[in-house]
Amino acid sequence: MNGRPKPYQLLPWIIPGVFLLAWLMVSETGQVPGYLLPHPKDIGEAGYTYIFGLVGDGPYAGRFLTDAAASLLRVAMGFSLAASVGVPLGILTGRLDWVEKLFSASVNGIRAVPGISWLPLSLVWFGIGMKTTVFLISLAAFFPIYLNAAAGARAVPPILLQTGAMMGVGRIRGTFAILIPGAMSHLMAGLRLGLGVSWAYLVLGELTGVSRGLGAVIMDARMSGQIDVIIVGIALIAFLGQSSDYLLRSLLRMLFKSARRAP
Amino acid sequence: MSTRLKLVSAQPALPEAVLEVQGLSKIFRVNQTTFHALENIRFQAGTGELICVLGPSGCGKTTLLKILSGFIPPSAGQVTLNGLPVFRPGPDRCVVFQEDALFPWLTVAENIAFGLKGRGLGSQSVRQETERFLSLVNLEAFRDYLPREISGGMKQRVALARVLILNPKVLLMDEPFAALDAQTREEMQNFLLALWKKLSHTILFVTHDVTEAVTLADRILVMEKNPGRISHEIAVPLKRPRMRETDAFHHHCKHLYALLRTEKAG
Numbered sequence A: 001m002n003g004r005p006k007p008y009q010l011l012p013w014i015i016p017g018v019f020l021l022a023w024l025m026v027s028e029t030g031q032v033p034g035y036l037l038p039h040p041k042d043i044g045e046a047g048y049t050y051i052f053g054l055v056g057d058g059p060y061a062g063r064f065l066t067d068a069a070a071s072l073l074r075v076a077m078g079f080s081l082a083a084s085v086g087v088p089l090g091i092l093t094g095r096l097d098w099v100e101k102l103f104s105a106s107v108n109g110i111r112a113v114p115g116i117s118w119l120p121l122s123l124v125w126f127g128i129g130m131k132t133t134v135f136l137i138s139l140a141a142f143f144p145i146y147l148n149a150a151a152g153a154r155a156v157p158p159i160l161l162q163t164g165a166m167m168g169v170g171r172i173r174g175t176f177a178i179l180i181p182g183a184m185s186h187l188m189a190g191l192r193l194g195l196g197v198s199w200a201y202l203v204l205g206e207l208t209g210v211s212r213g214l215g216a217v218i219m220d221a222r223m224s225g226q227i228d229v230i231i232v233g234i235a236l237i238a239f240l241g242q243s244s245d246y247l248l249r250s251l252l253r254m255l256f257k258s259a260r261r262a263p
Numbered sequence B: 001m002s003t004r005l006k007l008v009s010a011q012p013a014l015p016e017a018v019l020e021v022q023g024l025s026k027i028f029r030v031n032q033t034t035f036h037a038l039e040n041i042r043f044q045a046g047t048g049e050l051i052c053v054l055g056p057s058g059c060g061k062t063t064l065l066k067i068l069s070g071f072i073p074p075s076a077g078q079v080t081l082n083g084l085p086v087f088r089p090g091p092d093r094c095v096v097f098q099e100d101a102l103f104p105w106l107t108v109a110e111n112i113a114f115g116l117k118g119r120g121l122g123s124q125s126v127r128q129e130t131e132r133f134l135s136l137v138n139l140e141a142f143r144d145y146l147p148r149e150i151s152g153g154m155k156q157r158v159a160l161a162r163v164l165i166l167n168p169k170v171l172l173m174d175e176p177f178a179a180l181d182a183q184t185r186e187e188m189q190n191f192l193l194a195l196w197k198k199l200s201h202t203i204l205f206v207t208h209d210v211t212e213a214v215t216l217a218d219r220i221l222v223m224e225k226n227p228g229r230i231s232h233e234i235a236v237p238l239k240r241p242r243m244r245e246t247d248a249f250h251h252h253c254k255h256l257y258a259l260l261r262t263e264k265a266g
Helices: A006-028 A040-052 A064-095 A097-111 A115-126 A130-155 A158-166 A171-182 A184-206 A214-223 A227-255 B061-069 B108-116 B123-136 B152-164 B182-199 B210-216 B247-265
Strands: B017-030 B033-046 B050-054 B076-081 B093-096 B170-174 B202-207 B219-224 B229-235
Touching: A006 A040, A040 A227, A064 A097, A064 A130, A064 A171, A064 A184, A064 A214, A064 A227, A097 A130, A115 A130, A115 A184, A130 A184, A158 A171, A158 B093, A171 A184, A184 A214, A184 A227, A214 A227, B017 B061, B017 B202, B033 B061, B033 B076, B033 B202, B033 B229, B050 B061, B050 B210, B061 B093, B061 B170, B061 B202, B093 B152, B108 B123, B108 B152, B123 B152, B123 B182, B152 B182, B182 B210, B202 B210, B210 B247, B219 B247, B229 B247
Parallel strands: B050 B202, B050 B219, B093 B170, B170 B202
Antiparallel strands: B017 B033, B017 B076, B219 B229
């Protein structure tokens, strides 16, 4: 990508740039009132206060770190739970007929239920807060992780497994040195999808009235009519979601040759 | 056909048999129909022998190889290696496949070292062996390349090195050069012969290419199909290196072509 001419490297900035310009125009000309869509300058100020302001200066001043920490912890817990069950179970499902027979009907049945429908039940079971959010996240993230792991394990070329068998490679080494690397592109896709879903369900879980978290801030700001804070919250979730995806990819690349050397 | 079976076991100084195949049959049942893929296959391979299995596509060559390597069980008969029956795949009978079967996420050197790892060898000796086999297949300069970055001929050399490093008792090759262009195929044949001269492995080489069989083999097992069985056993007493332009070479090829044609007619 570095060899490309300059204009090419500007490509990713065109859409945000045009978007921001249009926003500025409608705000400056007053075509859209500020209580529906605040001026970008106000958003900037609200964001600055939210992130860098002193706690106590305003209702949202300086809350970013504690909110982000709370949200990140929930995502991390829910996602790790989903991954630690989804990956092994998915690989087993992809390779062993009886595991597939045992799980696939049930998993598909549960998958047919929209994740949101679990909210009332989980509120009853776990109450408002951490547990409900983690439950919703892990439930929602499980499916893309599980299904992709199964598809990946199924798609590993049999000849690679035969090669292992012929070389006298045992089950454990075969799993870690052939099966998992062979399924890596699917595994990665599933984990990334799962992480994306995790952020979506984080907000759902936090909308229910927890005191800390980015989703909580959005909901809270709606009550108090602070549209600028809502938009700041959305932008920060986008940023954190994007960063966590980047982090996940880097981590996988660091740990696995097969992720590093994917074509 | 079996009356025309020409035995060459009367050769002087018969090498000790490593691989013995006795009364091997394979029947596939698809729905209600049965299909005799292999019928009463029997032969021996002596230590250091290079045997080619030659036959038209669909004669069961690959099935035979899969049974020898232990990937599928025979319907009848048995395979023994140094007197011990073969049940499952193992590093004493390594296969070089026709298609690219390298691990795409490992470099050339890592692919070659793969089978040695997890055997309790020190990393030092794994490295030494890997170096030795990298140089045997002339790929030192490509050690850090990934399979997708090297040519088809190089890939098959890696495939050879990664099994030879395990020192198999028999090397099974399933049309390993069939996917290569004509020139590379010839290079690879010469390369294999040079390697065989150095390491003197027992090799069973499956091919449908008459010229390839005559170029390589000490002995050729000619197969026919429906049912798949060995119709002829031909010794190739030509001296190596074998020149393809010589009359003797042509004579062998012609003979084999004739045999394959009569089978097709019958």
